[in-house]
């Protein structure tokens with residue numbers, strides 16, 4: 001019996017390079033590591049979560065699919081119970097971008113050119129991209145997809161040590177492809193930014209409003225280019 005991933009998790013899985021060990025941080029049901037081991041993409045996996053209940057969910061799936069010799073469980077807040085020798089790839093899927101950035105910022109050893117990171121931020125991807133840009137990471141590829149009416153993005157990154165100049169708009173656009181799902185995702189971000197812009201205008205925070213206005217124009221430029 002094989003695990004079928006939804007488009008959201010499939011997008012994250014497709015960014016995994018494979019061949020080694022992956023750590024799935026915030027695994028919950030454990031489907032991603034089960035899928036990656038089952039399909040032979042990785043040799044083994046560590047399914048990690050901050051909660052005991054999610055780890056129990058993962059344990060059930062791992063047992064159900066007969067993967068107990070290839071996938072281990074780990075109770076960990078972010079990467080705090082990991083070392084860079086534990087895995088070559090680290091996946092963070094289904095958590096907010098702000099939380100992922102916070103967990104990365106607590107872990108100095110992530111600045112290692114041999115490690116590969118896959119992210120599927122559920123919200124505020126701009127906070128995660130900002131962290132990556134400021135800390136010498138390069139985003140390789142982004143994918144936009146949908147499940148019903150819900151839009152999702154996923155991307156992978158490596159540490160290069162080179163910091164780049166970037167605008168706030170770059171934190172929204174990243175390396176998104178020019179496809180319908182990406183445009184819809186960005187259109188949604190623009191409406192969020194418009195609301196914030198209007199709120200700043202109402203309370204007289206004109207400089208911040210102007211900055212947001214410029215960001216909105218740049219994102220709209222990408223959509224309409």
Ligand SMILES: C[S@@+](CC[C@H](N)C(=O)[O-])C[C@H]1O[C@@H](n2cnc3c(N)ncnc32)[C@H](O)[C@@H]1O
Pocket residue numbers: 009025026027028029048049050051054076077078079092093094095103
């Ligand atoms: C929405 S689920 C995502 C499950 C799966 N990765 C997916 O994408 O379908 C988020 C999971 O992240 C876990 N989580 C939240 N904060 C965490 C942290 N600081 N460290 C590790 N796991 C965390 C939660 O317990 C939960 O199981």
